Amino acid sequence: MMRVENLSKRFKVDKKANVPKDRLDGKWFQALSNISFDAKSGEVIGLLGANGAGKTTTLRLLSGILKADSGNIETDLASAEGDSRDYRRQLGFLSGSKGLYERLTVRENLNFFARSYGLTSEQTNQQIDKLSQQLNLSDFIDRKVIELSTGMRQRAAIGRALVHDPQLVIFDEPTTGLDIVATEQVLSCIEQQKQAGKTVLFATHHMDEVQLLCDRILVIHQGQRNFFGTEAEFLSQYQADSLVAALRGCLQLGVAK
Numbered sequence: 001m002m003r004v005e006n007l008s009k010r011f012k013v014d015k016k017a018n019v020p021k022d023r024l025d026g027k028w029f030q031a032l033s034n035i036s037f038d039a040k041s042g043e044v045i046g047l048l049g050a051n052g053a054g055k056t057t058t059l060r061l062l063s064g065i066l067k068a069d070s071g072n073i074e075t076d077l078a079s080a081e082g083d084s085r086d087y088r089r090q091l092g093f094l095s096g097s098k099g100l101y102e103r104l105t106v107r108e109n110l111n112f113f114a115r116s117y118g119l120t121s122e123q124t125n126q127q128i129d130k131l132s133q134q135l136n137l138s139d140f141i142d143r144k145v146i147e148l149s150t151g152m153r154q155r156a157a158i159g160r161a162l163v164h165d166p167q168l169v170i171f172d173e174p175t176t177g178l179d180i181v182a183t184e185q186v187l188s189c190i191e192q193q194k195q196a197g198k199t200v201l202f203a204t205h206h207m208d209e210v211q212l213l214c215d216r217i218l219v220i221h222q223g224q225r226n227f228f229g230t231e232a233e234f235l236s237q238y239q240a241d242s243l244v245a246a247l248r249g250c251l252q253l254g255v256a257k
């Protein structure tokens with residue numbers, strides 16, 4: 001479970017930065033304003049919004065990488081504000097395919113991160129076997145990360161994010177750079193997290209992923225929450241017959257020609 005209330009974040013920007021003036025206060029750009037939502041165990045929440053809306057900033061605040069200026073993040077896990085080590089132990093965060101040691105193999109990376117989270121060698125081997133199957137890592141698990149393609153790296157990075165079996169899974173555009181087979185594997189891996197009772201939050205631009213996986217949708221527009229609810233509520237609120245149409249309505253983009 002996670003409850004987020006009135007999360008706000010501003011960034012210091014260069015005078016010449018091309019940012020909307022109505023969100024600028026001196027040197028400060030208001031990236032997020034009063035974002036609130038909740039997520040239950042076994043629930044998948046999809047974050048939608050245009051480029052630069054504030055999805056990554058939201059996910060980075062939830063992961064503890066960034067600190068909010070104001071607002072609360074409550075979970076039934078360790079506090080996001082309190083002992084951050086305990087919180088991180090229960091969090092699996094993926095942002096791009098970063099966070100892997102390039103000169104180690106995928107297996108060595110997974111092994112290293114599992115052990116650093118305190119898994120025993122038996123638990124580590126079990127987790128590596130499970131993730132290798134779920135994400136189809138076996139063809140390249142013993143190759144160095146530096147030698148891998150974008151899609152292989154992305155799957156390895158997802159493995160690294162899940163290796164300690166976290167309760168809260170936060171993925172920023174997890175299928176970026178993946179081919180259709182790898183995309184299906186990642187989506188199925190997210191589904192398995194849900195089935196295992198994990199709370200999953202993920203940002204995406206793919207409406208088919210939302211339709212397939214998400215219990216509720218959070219739409220962020222120019223740093224503000226424009227919608228939070230189920231797909232059916234989203235379609236009904238914007239009198240739309242598809243998620244794309246509802247999103248266009250929500251983002252006030254008008255009708256596609």
Ligand SMILES: Nc1ncnc2c1ncn2[C@@H]1O[C@H](COP(=O)(O)OP(=O)(O)OP(=O)(O)O)[C@@H](O)[C@H]1O
Pocket residue numbers: 011012013029031049050051052053054055056057058
């Ligand atoms: N460290 C930073 N310093 C200054 N501005 C930032 C910083 N990080 C993000 N921003 C700004 O905050 C806004 C929200 O960015 P964010 O990365 O959260 O968007 P997003 O919704 O994830 O976009 P995308 O779909 O392109 O990934 C953008 O205007 C961005 O330029």
